[in-house]
Amino acid sequence: MAEATTQTKVKASKQRMKEYLKGWVPYRYKRYVFFVLATVVALVLPFITIHGNHFFLLNFDHKQIHLFFTKFDMQELYMMPFLLIFGFLGVFFLTTLGGRVWCGWACPQTIFRVIYRDLIQTKLLHIRKRITNKQQEVTGQYPKRIIGGLIWTILAIIAAINFVWYFVPPEDFFQYIKHPSEHGVMMGTIAILAGFLIYDVIKLKEDFCIYVCPYARVQSVMYDEETIQTIYDTERGGHIYSDDQERKLVKNEKELLSVEPDAECTYCDSCVRVCPTHIDIKRGTQLECINCLECADACTQVMGALGKPSLITWTSYSAVKEHRKPKYLRFRTIAYGIALAAALAGLFIASSKKEYMLLNINKTTQLYKIKDHGKMVQNAYTFLVQNTEREDHKYFFEVVGHPEIKILRPKEPFKVKAGAKIKKVVILGTDKVLSKDSSKDKVIPITIKAYAVDNKKKIVVTRPTTFVFPRYDVLQKERQKQ
Ligand code: SF4
Ligand code: SF4
Structure with a gap:
């Protein structure tokens, strides 16, 4: 029973x-x-790859970082602070909101x-x-x-x-x-x-x-009182x-x-x-x-x-106490949300500045050379060019806004294999008199624009450097030796 x-x-x-x-x-x-x-x-x-790039990849072999299907060379770490800030803020935001x-x-x-x-x-x-x-x-x-x-x-x-x-x-x-x-x-x-x-x-x-x-x-x-x-x-x-x-x-x-x-x-x-x-x-x-x-x-x-x-x-504890639904939108979560959006915007802006080749310019220790009995002034540089793409490219460069300064060496575009890095000796020169100041050499700021000849629009970088022109009296002395 x-x-x-x-x-x-x-x-x-x-x-x-x-x-x-x-x-x-x-x-x-x-x-x-x-x-x-x-x-x-x-x-x-x-x-999953787009144009050979992964969503996330930290490749030590090729010294590359792939992020959101964009490839960055390890030297291009300018977006790293934004990435770290975004990661930390993401954890804070998620934990404050959902424990x-x-x-x-x-x-x-x-x-x-x-x-x-x-x-x-x-x-x-x-x-x-x-x-x-x-x-x-x-x-x-x-x-x-x-x-x-x-x-x-x-x-x-x-x-x-x-x-x-x-x-x-x-x-x-x-x-x-x-x-x-x-x-x-x-x-x-x-x-x-x-x-x-x-x-x-x-x-x-x-x-x-x-x-x-x-x-x-x-x-x-x-956590706060509203954390889920x-x-x-x-x-x-x-x-x-x-x-x-x-x-x-x-x-x-x-x-x-x-x-x-x-x-x-x-x-x-x-x-x-x-x-x-x-x-x-x-x-x-x-x-x-x-x-x-x-x-x-x-x-x-x-x-x-x-x-x-x-x-x-x-x-949340407050929701239990007050017999209501938890509040998702509150000062802390909104503030974290705004900061997250700002970090994301920073990340996108930084990644939009991505360069598809790398260029470092070093000037040789000798400031200038006077040639042809004072008719030609030359400056020598070492260009370190890296092809960060998956295909081989031919590169060349120009001096922006200074038609009087010519590229004497190299004469032709040069090839850099995919992923390779090469050193190139570059000589710029001018046959014009760029300064008549006999008290000091003239340091002229110039900009070098380097590019892949087959994709000038995408694979292009600019770098500032200087061209040194000798004191006028030094130049004159060379000319008088003639
Ligand atoms: S207390 Fe509940 S939610 Fe927490 S670990 Fe145990 S079973 Fe999971
Ligand atoms: S009734 Fe009490 S003991 Fe049983 S599952 Fe619910 S909280 Fe736990």
């Missing part, structure tokens, strides 16, 4: 939960969608742990019983654990290779891999990285998030812990109800059992919380069976 009553109660509660949670999609499934997207993007992005949203939704560590613990260990090999209980440590079952370890080892190697593709692009990687002994650094990096991932995911687990990850340590200083985080509503659920999180005030539902008769928490601890970092969110915000929202899903189901909303939600 008693059993029949219990069964009826369970059935009724399941029915109520079904009706109450109609159309509800657990955060877990939404996070899985993000995980799949993030993984696909990370794997595919290195293969540890990165940790729960996109961090590779979280994704790897979900793959290993929930997919391989729980769903595939049944080493763990349920995704909803992450507290029991796995014991025994060695054959299955070894199989799980081997599967993860393969995935860890793939992840390590994928990481390396952002430094050695796939087009080079698949050539290098044919001769592994010649590419020890690359092979060693993959081995070390894969080894770390195996240790991290199998042994270190969520301790990485708690003790190793620097972001976990600093993120709390960026996983929050247990003490007003509805009841106070299980003291405000300073030090003491547990009640041990079970009965004790809770004796102190707070309206408290809704059933003390089922489903939220605790599911937590991958082994904390109790009812204690309040904690450094260990990675914002995975598994506890919110668990409580939604428990409370759904009672026809009530979850006691654990993804919201």
Whole structure:
């Protein structure tokens, strides 16, 4: 009889939960969608190129940085400050707005742990019983654990290779891999990285998030009362812990109800059992919380069976207190947003100044040479020309706005191979008298415009330098020697 009553109660509660949670999609499934997207993007992005340029590539081999499908030589680091500012501001903005949203939704560590613990260990090999209980440590079952370890080892190697593709692009990687002994650094990096991932995911687990990850340590200083985080509503659920999180005030539902008769928490601890970092969110915000929202899903189901909303939600402390939606637009987020937009604009302006060849001009130590019995004054320079393109080009140059100064050497455009750098001795000269000052040499500022003859519009740079004309009396003396 008693059993029949219990069964009826369970059935009724399941029915109520079904009706109450109609159309509800657990955060877990939404996070899985993000995980799949993030993984696909990370794997595919290195293969996407526009005119041979990658979205992001830090190539030490060719000393290049590719950003937003534009290639920069390592010497062109003028956009780096904007990139760093943009990165830091992005982290501040995201954390102020959504707390540890990165940790729960996109961090590779979280994704790897979900793959290993929930997919391989729980769903595939049944080493763990349920995704909803992450507290029991796995014991025994060695054959299955070894199989799980081997599967993860393969995935860890793939992840390590994928990481390396952002430094050695796939087009080079698949050539290098044919001769592994010649590419020890690359092979060693993959081995070390894969080894770390195996240790991290199998042994270190969520301790990485708690003790190793620097972001976990600093993120709390960026929080304010409106920051979105996983929050247990003490007003509805009841106070299980003291405000300073030090003491547990009640041990079970009965004790809770004796102190707070309206408290809704059933003390089922489903939220605790599911937590991958082994904390109790009812204690309040904690450094260990990675914002995975598994506890919110668990409580939604428990409370759904009672026809009530979850006691654990993804919201802000102010929103809980004032029974409203969180405020996304506030002074801090707007200020970070504006600063981010400014850094992005700076990044675009800096990248629009990108040059498609490099030119350094050095003047030789001898200021000038007087030739042809004072009829010709020459200045010598060393031009360092680098072709930063993927194709060979022929280069030449001109002296801007000074038709009286001629290029005496080289006489013809010269070829520089793709990616190569050459030194060129350049001699400029004039047969005109540019100064009649006998007190000092005249230093004339000039501008050199160098370009690829086959693409004058795009591959062109200008550099300032000087042309030194001798004192008039020195020139005259040479002329009189004639
Ligand atoms: S308390 Fe635990 S389960 Fe809840 S969001 Fe934080 S880490 Fe996830
Ligand atoms: S899952 Fe909800 S009802 Fe159960 S203990 Fe946690 S907060 Fe209370």
